[in-house]
Amino acid sequence: MEDLVKTKSLWKDFSRELLTHQSKSVIDILKNIPLLSQLNKRELKIISKFAYERTFEINEFVFEAGQPGAAMFIIKEGEVKIVKLNELKEFLEIAILRSGDIFGELALLDSSPRSASALVSKPTKALAIFREDLNNLLKTHPEIGGKIMMHLAIITGQRLKTTTTHLVQLENEYNKLKGLLNDKQ
Amino acid sequence: MINNERLNRSRVFYFSLFVFFAFAFGFLLIVLQNLVLPILMGVLAAYISLPGINYLKRKNIPKSLAIIILLGVFSIVVFVIGQKVVSAIPSEKENLELRIQLQYKLDKNFLAFLGKENYSSEGNIIDNLVGDELNQMFQSVTSFLAFNENEVTEFQTYIDSSLVSERILFFYIENLKQPILPAPKVENAKDLNYQSSDASNLNSKSNSKISLFLKAISTWIILPFVFIFVLIDEGEIKSFFLGLIPNRYFEMAFTTFTNVDKAIGNYLRGTLLQSSLVGLIIFLGLLLIGFKIQAAIFIGIIAGISNAIPFLGPVIGLGTGLLYAIIVEGIDPIFPFLPQNPLVGVLIVVLIAQFLDNAVFQPLVLGKAVNLHPLVVVIGVTGGSIIAGFWGMLLAIPTIVIVNVVISTIYRQAKAYYIIY
Numbered sequence: 001m002e003d004l005v006k007t008k009s010l011w012k013d014f015s016r017e018l019l020t021h022q023s024k025s026v027i028d029i030l031k032n033i034p035l036l037s038q039l040n041k042r043e044l045k046i047i048s049k050f051a052y053e054r055t056f057e058i059n060e061f062v063f064e065a066g067q068p069g070a071a072m073f074i075i076k077e078g079e080v081k082i083v084k085l086n087e088l089k090e091f092l093e094i095a096i097l098r099s100g101d102i103f104g105e106l107a108l109l110d111s112s113p114r115s116a117s118a119l120v121s122k123p124t125k126a127l128a129i130f131r132e133d134l135n136n137l138l139k140t141h142p143e144i145g146g147k148i149m150m151h152l153a154i155i156t157g158q159r160l161k162t163t164t165t166h167l168v169q170l171e172n173e174y175n176k177l178k179g180l181l182n183d184k185q
Numbered sequence: 186m187i188n189n190e191r192l193n194r195s196r197v198f199y200f201s202l203f204v205f206f207a208f209a210f211g212f213l214l215i216v217l218q219n220l221v222l223p224i225l226m227g228v229l230a231a232y233i234s235l236p237g238i239n240y241l242k243r244k245n246i247p248k249s250l251a252i253i254i255l256l257g258v259f260s261i262v263v264f265v266i267g268q269k270v271v272s273a274i275p276s277e278k279e280n281l282e283l284r285i286q287l288q289y290k291l292d293k294n295f296l297a298f299l300g301k302e303n304y305s306s307e308g309n310i311i312d313n314l315v316g317d318e319l320n321q322m323f324q325s326v327t328s329f330l331a332f333n334e335n336e337v338t339e340f341q342t343y344i345d346s347s348l349v350s351e352r353i354l355f356f357y358i359e360n361l362k363q364p365i366l367p368a369p370k371v372e373n374a375k376d377l378n379y380q381s382s383d384a385s386n387l388n389s390k391s392n393s394k395i396s397l398f399l400k401a402i403s404t405w406i407i408l409p410f411v412f413i414f415v416l417i418d419e420g421e422i423k424s425f426f427l428g429l430i431p432n433r434y435f436e437m438a439f440t441t442f443t444n445v446d447k448a449i450g451n452y453l454r455g456t457l458l459q460s461s462l463v464g465l466i467i468f469l470g471l472l473l474i475g476f477k478i479q480a481a482i483f484i485g486i487i488a489g490i491s492n493a494i495p496f497l498g499p500v501i502g503l504g505t506g507l508l509y510a511i512i513v514e515g516i517d518p519i520f521p522f523l524p525q526n527p528l529v530g531v532l533i534v535v536l537i538a539q540f541l542d543n544a545v546f547q548p549l550v551l552g553k554a555v556n557l558h559p560l561v562v563v564i565g566v567t568g569g570s571i572i573a574g575f576w577g578m579l580l581a582i583p584t585i586v587i588v589n590v591v592i593s594t595i596y597r598q599a600k601a602y603y604i605i606y
Contacts, residue, residue, distance in 0.1 A: 049419050052439075061433075066438070071436055074314065130439055139243070
């Protein structure tokens with residue numbers, strides 16, 4: 001009888017430790033993401049309940065360009081390359097993402113097709129957060145959902161500004177080159 | 186080469202695992218078939234209650250308290266309605282009296298329909314044309330109401346103890362005058378063989394009732410537990426099943442699951458709301474035409490539940506209402522302009538309920554969620570009744586809708602995610 005009690009409490013302690021450890025590490029990861037940085041521990045714990053952990057092998061696609069987006073991914077460990085096929089059917093590397101980085105976040109807004117593919121370049125563990133869960137969160141915990149959506153809008157706005165700056169720079173360079181070519185002729 | 190071998194081994198492993206679990210699941214399903222319905226009902230109740238839980242959560246009520254509140258509300262509703270329904274179920278004596286009354290009224294209405302004063306007199310044109318055929322049909326219907334020898338003796342004891350009102354006694358004597366005399370039923374012979382003494386018979390009867398009650402309790406006790414645990418779940422069940430899905434199908438599986446969940450949830454909640462509204466309209470209508478509150482609740486519930494069965498449902502509701510209207514006496518409509526004849530009243534109430542159902546409730550509540558071809562509906566309902574009787578009829582259309590939603594969503598998503606062409 002005593003043995004049984006011991007075994008039970010041992011199992012209880014073990015499972016509790018395992019569970020707290022798991023959710024703690026997920027919360028720690030979530031805490032360091034700019035998109036969720038303004039959430040407190042209690043709010044992060046709620047988010048961690050629908051953060052699905054997945055393990056990917058090298059050369060596996062997390063998602064492919066053209067597929068409808070449903071989830072945002074957070075890299076727990078490993079490396080993912082954002083790639084896009086060019087006209088010669090070769091993969092062009094757009095970005096390399098590592099632990100703590102997020103990708104596919106626009107899927108949190110709508111289900112429009114992915115603009116690029118995510119290819120795993122090192123064994124990776126990633127957390128997936130789905131738009132539908134976020135929509136439900138907006139109903140059940142509007143204050144948390146609101147904060148995330150607000151920050152997502154800010155991040156998207158910042159990226160738009162950066163892209164616009166890049167576009168202006170490229171246009172200037174193009175005009176410069178065009179001017180040089182005209183001068184030579 | 187090594188990879189190929191590993192791949193083949195994996196395939197064999199997963200296939201064996203699948204076959205093993207399929208067999209184990211099938212075996213459990215057969216062995217525990219009595220638990221299937223309570224579990225399904227528990228999941229269904231939880232599923233329907235989810236928006237309620239979310240609403241309470243939004244009002245800053247903790248989830249556990251919200252579940253307790255919902256469970257309390259459910260228990261009270263089931264208890265109150267159950268009590269009303271149980272009180273509407275007649276006792277042994279009332280049952281006999283009801284049958285006498287029903288037989289008398291049916292006889293009277295049948296003779297009036299044929300334009301006769303009694304069975305030997307001349308009738309109208311219907312009687313001349315198909316009188317004999319109708320008479321045969323009518324006899325087969327009323328034979329269900331006829332007393333067997335035991336019941337005759339039992340009723341005689343009630344008469345001897347002056348427990349029967351004069352009105353019922355009058356009906357009883359009138360019934361005996363008619364050519365459709367109470368004939369002992371076939372099962373009566375069996376009853377007589379079993380009967381050694383009244384006391385032992387009574388004992389075994391009550392014993393079987395208790396054992397039936399205990400059996401029902403032991404299987405249905407699982408319902409509230411299923412209800413609570415499905416509601417307590419914070420996505421662990423979904424997470425477990427998604428964990429089994431390979432990465433390639435992960436996003437697709439989640440989207441499919443969510444879409445199916447939404448469609449089925451909306452459909453089930455819609456159907457429940459629609460049936461409740463129909464039941465409520467019939468209940469209120471029957472109250473207005475002067476039915477007793479117990480009878481109105483009882484018929485309202487039957488009409489509401491059976492309304493989920495397309496085509497046949499309204500007929501069941503109407504039939505129950507008409508049956509009551511035939512035997513009931515002294516009906517006083519609340520307003521003088523309402524029909525005095527309860528048969529006409531029931532017909533109007535059911536027609537209004539069906540009109541509202543088709544014109545308002547269905548388009549408003551269900552929308553285009555269930556645009557099934559009428560042929561599919563007819564075959565589905567008939568097939569359901571063959572497989573599982575009343576429950577089969579009731580659950581046929583929801584099952585077809587669910588299968589339809591699952592297959593069409595999987596197909597759409599598999600195409601969107603380039604899994605099929």
